[in-house]
Amino acid sequence: MQYVVLNNGVKMPMEGFGVFQVADPAQCEQAVLEAIASGYRLIDTAAAYGNEEAVGAAIRKCGVPREELFITTKLWVQDAGYEAAKEAFQTSLDKLGLDYIDLYLIHQPMGDYYGAYRAMEELYEAGKMRAIGVCNFYPHVLADLCETAKVIPAVNQVELHPFFQQENAIKLMKEYSVTPEAWGPFAEGNHGIFTHPVLTEIGKKYGKSAAQVALRWNVQRGVAVIPKSVHKERMEQNMDIWNFALSEEDMAAIAKLDLGHSEIVEHTNPEFVKLLHTMKIH
Numbered sequence: 001m002q003y004v005v006l007n008n009g010v011k012m013p014m015e016g017f018g019v020f021q022v023a024d025p026a027q028c029e030q031a032v033l034e035a036i037a038s039g040y041r042l043i044d045t046a047a048a049y050g051n052e053e054a055v056g057a058a059i060r061k062c063g064v065p066r067e068e069l070f071i072t073t074k075l076w077v078q079d080a081g082y083e084a085a086k087e088a089f090q091t092s093l094d095k096l097g098l099d100y101i102d103l104y105l106i107h108q109p110m111g112d113y114y115g116a117y118r119a120m121e122e123l124y125e126a127g128k129m130r131a132i133g134v135c136n137f138y139p140h141v142l143a144d145l146c147e148t149a150k151v152i153p154a155v156n157q158v159e160l161h162p163f164f165q166q167e168n169a170i171k172l173m174k175e176y177s178v179t180p181e182a183w184g185p186f187a188e189g190n191h192g193i194f195t196h197p198v199l200t201e202i203g204k205k206y207g208k209s210a211a212q213v214a215l216r217w218n219v220q221r222g223v224a225v226i227p228k229s230v231h232k233e234r235m236e237q238n239m240d241i242w243n244f245a246l247s248e249e250d251m252a253a254i255a256k257l258d259l260g261h262s263e264i265v266e267h268t269n270p271e272f273v274k275l276l277h278t279m280k281i282h
């Protein structure tokens with residue numbers, strides 16, 4: 001496992017475990033326990049996933065010291081705003097049963113996220129969060145925040161996989177010293193990724209699966225990954241990417257798979273924006 005040093009000196013694992021769509025508390029707790037036993041140290045949850053309590057239960061039971069874990073959670077759209085963000089952060093802390101968060105992210109650039117970010121800067125300076133960042137900040141949104149923020153976001157978590165590579169967005173993140181982190185590193189299973197011929201053929205050379213090649217490709221271009229699986233053997237497989245390296249030729253072959261757009265979400269579609277504003281978590 002490799003670590004990346006964030007722009008404030010904090011070390012973050014380059015690979016973590018995501019728990020989106022693991023809503024059942026018992027299943028979520030079990031999955032996080034198995035992930036930690038499989039070597040994951042970063043857990044990525046969100047207030048909107050409804051599973052912070054289950055993640056917290058696993059953290060308490062796992063036997064790994066808190067300081068060896070890296071816990072990420074996220075502020076939902078409904079709580080964008082200075083006061084609301086402070087309250088929402090405390091709710092997340094309480095649900096997780098923690099007294100600090102390693103990385104707190106704005107989930108979507110919607111609502112009064114500037115007010116929320118100011119609250120996060122204060123909480124960060126008070127030592128409640130080891131790092132702060134954002135998600136789904138497309139280049140123009142990220143540039144505007146970075147030009148005005150007191151604390152440059154440490155991470156921008158965006159959709160990044162072989163079919164939506166966003167090289168220009170990554171270039172801008174690097175310019176501002178923002179670490180890119182991939183959500184949906186398997187494109188949420190779309191595009192036949194797990195049996196894709198290009199990824200499968202490359203994997204054969206190293207005795208690795210298409211899934212492992214997809215993850216390795218992202219980490220080799222400096223992108224942290226947070227794959228999700230509720231199956232232990234897949235968690236282990238997904239973690240087993242630190243003992244091989246893709247060649248320049250492999251990286252170039254994968255570069256050709258880029259479609260240049262997402263087929264999962266449409267952030268610029270007003271209907272999508274309206275939908276997220278209707279999603280209430282309390």
Ligand code: NAP
Binds near residue numbers: 017135157182229
């Ligand atoms: P993903 O990790 O791209 O894909 C998960 C899917 O792949 C699941 O159906 C899983 O099935 C399957 N899978 C995992 N490993 C596999 C393997 N080795 N072989 C075959 N199938 C495999 O999708 P994601 O969960 O959307 O993204 C990962 C994390 O990113 C999330 O959990 C969440 O923490 C974060 N995220 C953030 C945002 C945001 O807006 N910030 C948005 C989406 C996601 P099983 O579980 O059945 O194994």
